[in-house]
Amino acid sequence: MYILHYAPDNASQIIRLMLEEMGLPYRTALLDRSTRAQDSAQYRAVNPTGLIPALQTPDATLFETGAILLWLCDSHVSMAPAPGAPGRADFLKWLFFTANTLHADSRLLFYPEQYAGSPEAIPAFRSACEARIHRDLGLLEALAASAPDYLNAQSPSALGYYICCLIRWINLYPTDRTGWLHLANFPALYALALALQERPAALRVSTAEGLGSTIFTAPHYADPPEGSVI
Amino acid sequence: MYILRFSPDSASLIVRLVLEELGLPYEARPINRDAGELSSPQYRALHPLGKIPAMETPHGPMFESAAILLYLSDRHPGLAPAPDALDRAAFLKWFFFTSTNIHPTLMEIYYPERVAGEAAAEAVAVHAAARMKVLLAALDTAAEPNPAWLSAYKPSLLGYYVAVLMRWLGQNKPSSVAYIRSTDYPALHKVVAMLEARAATRTVAEAEGLGAQPFTDPI
Incomplete structure (x- = not known):
């Protein structure tokens, strides 16, 4: 039995979608962000970095979204090319591109006050971030259009869920820029988002975290039954 | 090839x-x-x-x-736990931690103007340097028990990654906000000092002109 330490509509959502899609038994442990539970001594004992998510397995505790994702794929030989399989090299490079470039650029966009240095610098900072995110998504659009095994609208994939969750958050945050990204300009990613949000796994996570029906293509702010998004 | x-x-x-x-x-x-x-x-x-x-x-x-x-x-096995090894999980989390947290933060220290333009560069570097110290302290704690994937006694994938990041941080001037030396992090210092003596490091240091102590006293 896995234990996913989560907060609604946080990065833990990527892992929860995978656990649901793989049909693995797990339970959740809520981190109440309104009381900064991620900074508590109890959670720091699980994850010394205080970042969300963490996944407890019978043998070890994992953190870092990309690490958990890859470990789940390899442990259950599911949702990504296995080590040594054709497509593994390409999958790895786009996984790290997503984690290090798209995810990193998104984080800068979400928290400009943490990164831009001064309030005066935020507008320039924000336009630079948005330009990089358009560039990143352009590359992923070309990849999705070529429909490799590890990223296509016909079958659920770890990389597909990862990218679609990022697209969701890019359109929701920061709150004064909601909806700035026009996903229709990226037709292959749009088709991917549409297909994944209709999966039973996605519907279950949507219900559990209060995400509404069009979680990737036209996201709304979460209204979770428990916990706090920020 | x-x-x-x-x-x-x-x-x-x-x-x-x-x-x-x-x-x-x-x-x-x-x-x-x-x-x-x-x-x-x-x-x-x-x-x-x-x-x-x-x-x-x-x-x-x-x-x-x-x-x-x-x-x-x-x-090519030997430098990190194999996909089905029991310590794969521990390795992966710190490998991703290094790649998605430490490495991008280092880029913000090195190229702060890329983040938000020249005007904000100094403030960006100050923020990034402060975060870097917290991140390295966490990794140093993970290295203390000498796990095989970040050991002071044998070469590892993550060890080399950290060694190069330490090299670049160590190139900052003492007056820099990001003046960080490997000796500030005792467990990581042992790892990179051991790697510095490896034949592989000597060969590459020679080829790229990295000096005698490319990780602990970089030039």
């Missing part, structure tokens, strides 16, 4: 050290940055963003340092 496209002392260095340590046949093919090769259609076919490194493999072109490292280590 792997063909590593490199520029001296850039992120290709991490991959080159690992290729040497694994004793793999490879060609290190220099990138002519001055002639704008990073923007050439040939290089963009390897790496669409024109960044360093890129590597040609029997499975096609690869980019992203950490992806190349993991690809190599899964194909």
